[in-house]
Amino acid sequence: MxxxxxxxxxxxxxxxxxxxxxxxxxxxxxxxxxxxxxxxxxxxxxxxxxxxxxxxxxxxxxxxxxxxxxxxxxxxxxxxxxxxxxxxxxxxxxxxxxxxxxxFQTYPQRLKNVRVEDRSRRLNWKECAPLQQAIAQAETAMGNQGRILVRASGTEPVIRVMVEAVTTDLVNHWTETLASAVQTYIAV
Structure with a gap:
């Protein structure tokens, strides 16, 4: 406004x-x-x-x-x-x-934090090929119907996974999928 x-x-x-x-x-x-x-x-x-x-x-x-x-x-x-x-x-x-x-109409948005104690793994999350593939798959699937943001927190030992899309179902599906990938490949 x-x-x-x-x-x-x-x-x-x-x-x-x-x-x-x-x-x-x-x-x-x-x-x-x-x-x-x-x-x-x-x-x-x-x-x-x-x-x-x-x-x-x-x-x-x-x-x-x-x-x-x-x-x-x-x-x-x-x-x-x-x-x-x-x-x-x-x-x-x-x-x-x-x-x-x-x-304006807001898109459904969800933010999920995945705890990653290992600082090096957390800060170098972009180097994890399986996680990058999961993000690419989600971006391709949603096209211009959604957006993904994955980032290491600057204040907490977490990686933040944010997904927004035209429907709550898409948001929830991809948030859980990507948070699971972070848990599997980074937080181990």
Whole structure:
């Protein structure tokens, strides 16, 4: 909603927003349908901020709620975001619930953590051929109907498996399949 407002005011260079790899695919597809571009950054508002500087973007944020708007500040500010959201609601003349329902449809998303105590195995998970094959198989099967993110946590001894897709059945199937592959080939 904030991106649309900035875009209409021609204050969004390249109609670009920066979000993290965790941001919902429904958001990305809705923004692209409006003619915008979404750049994905690593998880963490510092990475969103760095990508905003690199790309010249003015608006970015995380699914968790850290919103950065370089027009006003260089860090996420919950109060500033709340004030902008309140202004958008007031200007629209409809309720926040109505604005949200008009915004975009989120895709079902599931995140599963697989504990991997061995730090070396955890950090080098990309070198595991069977896991890479399982990820490729899932990506091929879902095509443009879903998205997969596998990554080692930077804060916990886990590998995070996130799957989002058009249906909950696809999400659950591929989340369990990939988490099982991590358990079998990495967490041993």
């Amino acid at each position: 904030w991106g649309q407002k900035l875009r209409q005011a021609q204050q969004l260079p390249g109609d670009t927003i920066v979000a993290t790899v965790m941001s919902n695919l429904g958001f990305e597809l809705a923004w692209e349908k409006l003619g915008g571009q979404l750049i994905r950054a690593a998880v963490g508002d510092q990475y969103v901020h760095a990508e905003m500087l690199r790309s010249g973007s003015m608006l970015g944020g995380e699914q968790s709620g850290h919103i950065l708007c370089r027009h006003y500040a260089v860090s996420g500010d919950g109060l500033l975001t709340a004030l902008h959201l309140a202004a958008l609601v007031q200007q629209s003349g409809v309720s926040l619930a109505e604005l949200m329902s008009q915004s």
